[in-house]
Amino acid sequence: MQTLTVSFSESSVKRALKNAEGYEIKVSSKPTVLLRPHKGLERGTWYLRKGEKYHPLGVYPVVPVSLVKERLPHIVFDLSMNPNAKVEIISGFQKVTDLLSWYCERAQSDRELSKKRKATVRSVINKHLIPMLGDKLIDELNHACIDDALIWPLQSKYSLSNVRLIFSALKEISPAWGVSGCASLSRKRAPASHRV
Secondary structure (H helix, E strand, O other): OEEEEOOOOHHHHHHHHHOOOOEEEEEEEOOEEEEEEOOOOOOEEEEEEEOOEEEEEEEEOOOOHHHHHHHHHHHHHHHHHOOOOOOOOOOOOOEHHHHHHHHHHHHHOOOOOOHHHHHHHHHHHHHHHHHHHOOOEHHHOOHHHHHHHHHHHHHHHOOHHHHHHHHHHHHHHHHHOOOOOOHHHHOOOOOHHHOO
16 A cells, blocks of 8 residues: 655644545654555544554544544553554544434435435434434443444334344444454344343
8 A cells, every 4th residue: 555645733733634545644753654545535543553463453433633633642642652552543522413414414425325225314313323322432432332332122012123233333333443243243142032
């Protein structure tokens, strides 16, 4: 992968991201901070490179340049004290409801989505995800939390296809905060009536 070097500013990163297919964007050399674009070139994952290790920092644009700059000195200090320390992902949101509201707003302005898909996203977020997960802190979300607070309650009320629809919306949003449990939750579950 080739590297495109730009200044560490929001406008430079936004501009570079649009034309970054096949590139990673380097915004800082001491320490080395990189942005690796995702498909579609609208988002990317921030990384801090220390030696041979790449530490994920968060997902752009949820984690903007200003937040990376603010948190970077603390992260570098922690790694200098303990090179094997696990770097915590930076989140631009505290509560799940903040992230869900942001995502819903963003989906409504996405020209690539059909009116039907926009309506589905809005409905799933407002009727299911916010009421069931909105009061949680993003740091609290994990496989068990999603299973207990969302999947099991949904399966007691709705068909498996509806649960999958709701869960697929959550999986679309989950890369923004890095919930590792989402992918493994997609396995087929027995209907509520067949569970012990």
